Amino acid sequence: MPKLPFLFPRELALLQRRWNKEMRSLPVTAEPWLAAKARQWDSQTLESWILKHVHTRGAREFARTITRAVLCAEPRQVSYLCFLEYLRQGESLESLIGIEGGAQQDKFAGGAWQIPQRMAAQLGDSVQLDSPVHAVEQHHDGVSVISNGHTYRARHLIMAIPPVLAAKIRYNQPLPAKRNALLERMPMGSVIKIHVAYERAFWRLRGLNGGVVSNNRVFNVVFDQSLDDDGMGVLVGFIDADHAIAMSATDEATRRQQVISDLVHYFGPDAAHPIAYVEQDWTAEPWSRGCYVAHTAPGVITSFGDTLREPCGRIHWAGTETATRWCGYLDGALQSGIRAAQEVLNR
Amino acid sequence: MPKLPFLFPRELALLQRRWNKEMRSLPVTAEPWLAAKARQWDSQTLESWILKHVHTRGAREFARTITRAVLCAEPRQVSYLCFLEYLRQGESLESLIGIEGGAQQDKFAGGAWQIPQRMAAQLGDSVQLDSPVHAVEQHHDGVSVISNGHTYRARHLIMAIPPVLAAKIRYNQPLPAKRNALLERMPMGSVIKIHVAYERAFWRLRGLNGGVVSNNRVFNVVFDQSLDDDGMGVLVGFIDADHAIAMSATDEATRRQQVISDLVHYFGPDAAHPIAYVEQDWTAEPWSRGCYVAHTAPGVITSFGDTLREPCGRIHWAGTETATRWCGYLDGALQSGIRAAQEVLNR
Numbered sequence: 001m002p003k004l005p006f007l008f009p010r011e012l013a014l015l016q017r018r019w020n021k022e023m024r025s026l027p028v029t030a031e032p033w034l035a036a037k038a039r040q041w042d043s044q045t046l047e048s049w050i051l052k053h054v055h056t057r058g059a060r061e062f063a064r065t066i067t068r069a070v071l072c073a074e075p076r077q078v079s080y081l082c083f084l085e086y087l088r089q090g091e092s093l094e095s096l097i098g099i100e101g102g103a104q105q106d107k108f109a110g111g112a113w114q115i116p117q118r119m120a121a122q123l124g125d126s127v128q129l130d131s132p133v134h135a136v137e138q139h140h141d142g143v144s145v146i147s148n149g150h151t152y153r154a155r156h157l158i159m160a161i162p163p164v165l166a167a168k169i170r171y172n173q174p175l176p177a178k179r180n181a182l183l184e185r186m187p188m189g190s191v192i193k194i195h196v197a198y199e200r201a202f203w204r205l206r207g208l209n210g211g212v213v214s215n216n217r218v219f220n221v222v223f224d225q226s227l228d229d230d231g232m233g234v235l236v237g238f239i240d241a242d243h244a245i246a247m248s249a250t251d252e253a254t255r256r257q258q259v260i261s262d263l264v265h266y267f268g269p270d271a272a273h274p275i276a277y278v279e280q281d282w283t284a285e286p287w288s289r290g291c292y293v294a295h296t297a298p299g300v301i302t303s304f305g306d307t308l309r310e311p312c313g314r315i316h317w318a319g320t321e322t323a324t325r326w327c328g329y330l331d332g333a334l335q336s337g338i339r340a341a342q343e344v345l346n347r
Numbered sequence: 348m349p350k351l352p353f354l355f356p357r358e359l360a361l362l363q364r365r366w367n368k369e370m371r372s373l374p375v376t377a378e379p380w381l382a383a384k385a386r387q388w389d390s391q392t393l394e395s396w397i398l399k400h401v402h403t404r405g406a407r408e409f410a411r412t413i414t415r416a417v418l419c420a421e422p423r424q425v426s427y428l429c430f431l432e433y434l435r436q437g438e439s440l441e442s443l444i445g446i447e448g449g450a451q452q453d454k455f456a457g458g459a460w461q462i463p464q465r466m467a468a469q470l471g472d473s474v475q476l477d478s479p480v481h482a483v484e485q486h487h488d489g490v491s492v493i494s495n496g497h498t499y500r501a502r503h504l505i506m507a508i509p510p511v512l513a514a515k516i517r518y519n520q521p522l523p524a525k526r527n528a529l530l531e532r533m534p535m536g537s538v539i540k541i542h543v544a545y546e547r548a549f550w551r552l553r554g555l556n557g558g559v560v561s562n563n564r565v566f567n568v569v570f571d572q573s574l575d576d577d578g579m580g581v582l583v584g585f586i587d588a589d590h591a592i593a594m595s596a597t598d599e600a601t602r603r604q605q606v607i608s609d610l611v612h613y614f615g616p617d618a619a620h621p622i623a624y625v626e627q628d629w630t631a632e633p634w635s636r637g638c639y640v641a642h643t644a645p646g647v648i649t650s651f652g653d654t655l656r657e658p659c660g661r662i663h664w665a666g667t668e669t670a671t672r673w674c675g676y677l678d679g680a681l682q683s684g685i686r687a688a689q690e691v692l693n694r
Binding site: 176 | 386389390392394395398420421422423424425481511514515517521523524525527529530532534537566592594595614628631632635637644645646647649650651672
């Protein structure tokens with residue numbers, strides 16, 4: 001980050017204390033619409049809140065950068081109540097962005113992509129790939145899920161897809177208007193994730209940990225993803241929020257050039273010569289429509305939020321957005337699946 | 348409206364003057380994202396703006412009631428920039444809500460439903476009803492529109508449906524991520540429209556014009572829709588924004604009771620015995636997903652707005668939301684259709 005005014009660290013501490021205090025007033029049942037100040041907090045954007053309550057330029061920029069990093073959205077797009085609930089679900093800001101003891105601490109040896117692959121191996125033929133669901137039909141004795149030329153029947157259905165994708169499915173028995181309205185108001189964040197590999201983790205030799213949070217570069221959040229000191233050096237990072245929208249409209253060569261230029265700015269000329277560059281533009285991914293999670297603009301939680309986990313006939317809702325803890329994370333996805341399965345068993 | 352404090356009329360005049368001044372600074376090309384203060388105005392909700400700039404309770408309630416009436420959304424859900432652009436497109440608040448010389452002045456003798464019917468009569472077999480479009484496929488030499496079991500081919504396509512419905516269609520050639528993001532962030536307002544008929548326009552006999560704008564009843568906007576003094580009396584009115592969401596979840600009997608109770612409150616016991624009650628719940632209408640028009644939350648116009656009228660290959664965008672004047676009105680729909688047709692002709 002660039003040089004920041006002297007007052008910034010002090011105001012940052014106050015800011016975190018205030019957020020932690022306010023988030024603790026939200027119901028632990030993940031029903032933020034029931035909070036005493038729900039209406040007040042949901043009537044403003046996080047940006048309005050920052051302008052009113054944060055006074056030093058440094059602390060303001062910090063709050064904005066953090067919002068972009070955790071929700072992949074601009075602070076002017078996010079309800080302050082939505083932001084507080086996200087903090088609450090992740091225990092605190094420190095826990096969400098923290099490495100040691102925080103949400104960024106653990107990595108999967110070999111990568112998280114192995115999870116769905118290993119699950120699929122156990123499940124065998126019951127996993128159907130390349131079968132996007134176009135329609136869901138509820139009947140008196142069951143539910144049909146219709147894909148390209150195939151129909152799958154079940155007694156109950158658990159939907160575990162992003163809200164914006166659930167909104168695109170045709171339902172023969174219309175969802176309640178309020179539930180539709182919520183699904184149509186939960187857009188995903190915008191992010192491009194990039195791995196850059198080097199022959200050596202050269203930054204470690206210079207005593208740097210490879211971590212970056214920037215408020216004025218495009219490739220604005222970076223972590224060290226290298227496995228050990230001796231092998232290949234890997235930096236993983238993100239282009240998020242408005243930067244992601246702008247860079248998604250360019251091409252890979254342009255993005256690569258921008259990313260490497262930012263890495264040279266952070267880590268010096270050694271960063272100019274990677275041995276590999278791998279990117280995933282989540283804003284252009286049709287089966288997620290963005291990442292890592294859906295957010296809500298002001299007025300959405302308080303007008304429509306109470307339909308979030310309400311079953312619609314034989315349809316039960318899972319997916320990380322319906323979690324009561326760790327919304328936006330694998331933990332939240334798992335928890336929501338267990339809850340939805342329990343709902344079906346209890347019917 | 349209930350009794351309002353003394354200062355209200357004065358502040359209301361100041362408020363209208365300020366809105367009219369600010370809206371005149373928006374580009375006449377309907378590109379509000381280019382306005383000098385676009386970022387500032389789009390970073391806050393209309394509710395935040397009201398709390399900061401309007402001081403008397405009466406003027407605040409007026410601003411909120413007006414927002415609900417024109418956009419069918421709560422002020423906490425709407426970007427202040429979106430609201431200003433809506434005012435600009437309709438020339439001014441006075442023009443939008445005005446009867447004499449305003450947008451509410453003219454009615455179609457026999458009802459506006461005759462317009463599509465008469466157009467359809469002229470067009471004959473080329474109008475296909477009961478054929479919701481599921482997919483649009485672009486090829487090197489044309490575009491296919493796919494409905495239930497039917498495929499229609501054309502050289503170019505003009506899409507004139509609400510953004511939220513355009514977002515539900517499958518595209519073989521994906522729309523640009525930014526265009527998708529905009530479509531996924533333009534929800535429709537929430538409104539239930541109700542006609543109540545009486546044997547006589549009894550309110551006229553008592554010197555009342557039948558008009559109501561209320562800040563504390565459910566059936567909160569009412570107009571006299573009677574044809575003449577001698578015949579049947581008809582009141583048309585609206586349940587909008589949060590009230591519409593709540594009332595849509597009940598049943599017609601409950602809504603009818605509420606509406607008549609509100610009319611008795613406004614017009615006395617004569618209102619208790621209508622001869623007919625006809626309602627249209629737009630929040631539950633699958634082919635509009637709300638009414639009268641889409642709105643945007645903060646941060647949407649400035650991040651995604653510039654894709655609003657940008658053609659995507661062979662797809663051209665019409666519909667009232669893409670108008671440059673009278674967005675949300677028949678005039679805007681017509682204007683947008685003419686513009687889109689011209690785009691196709693100019694290719």
